[in-house]
Amino acid sequence: MIATALFRALIALAAAVGVVIECAYGSVPVVLSFFTVWTNILVAVVFGLSAVRTWQRRPEPDPLWRGGVLLFILITGLVFHLVLDNPASPFNVVEDLDRLTGARAVANQLLHTLTPIGAALDFLVLTTPRALRPRHAAQWLAFPFAYLTFALVRGALLAPGTKTRYTYPFLDVTQYGYARVAVNGLVLGLAFYALGLALVTADRFRPPLLAPRENRISSPGGGPLK
Secondary structure, eight states: HHHHHHHHHHHHHHHHHHHHHHHHHHHHHHTTTTTHHHHHHHHHHHHHHHHHHHHHHOOOOOOHHHHHHHHHHHHHHHHIIIIITOTSSSOOOHHHHHHHHHOHHHHHHHHIIIIHHHHHHHHIIOSSSSSSHHHHHHTTHHHHHHHHHHHHHHHSSSSSOOOTTSEEEEEEEHHHHHHHHHHHHHHHHHHHHHHHHHHHHHHHSOOTTTTOOOSSOOOOOOOOOO
């Protein structure tokens, strides 16, 4: 129980430290415009709360939140490593990433690599299974949709030529136009939904491993999935 609480606290701390470093070395409004930062703030809050509740032997946060945060931070890691940090990707920013040094490089690894791995390990090893439901996969899409709306409205309001006007290359309306960006968003949305369903399926069939029965993510329940 103590080890679980400490592990979750470390995940929350890693996310918080990464965000703080980014804010300290960059423009706070710009930093707070990235999906990565939105998601890591959620990780810091939800895993911090989970650590406290685990320490106090209280029920976990609702699985809608726990599963959603897991999905969002996995999305963050996968998009970063498969799209942004992949020389084969048409949307890669490898040259910009190679210029990161010192604290910025540390923050980059915390936000894109360490927190996704930590959250995945918590799910696989420390969280009691059979709490997630298929309906959650659809509900989780509200968060990336809200971010997409924010990113496009923000980009439309900023002056042309503004640095980081569009926070991610695949959302750059100036370069690709709204139709192509809409297609990119639809493809990503379908991928996120598929990944959400995969998490629900994995949660349904995975063994409990080290998860304590008295400290569940929620009551598994005996009824059918909804």
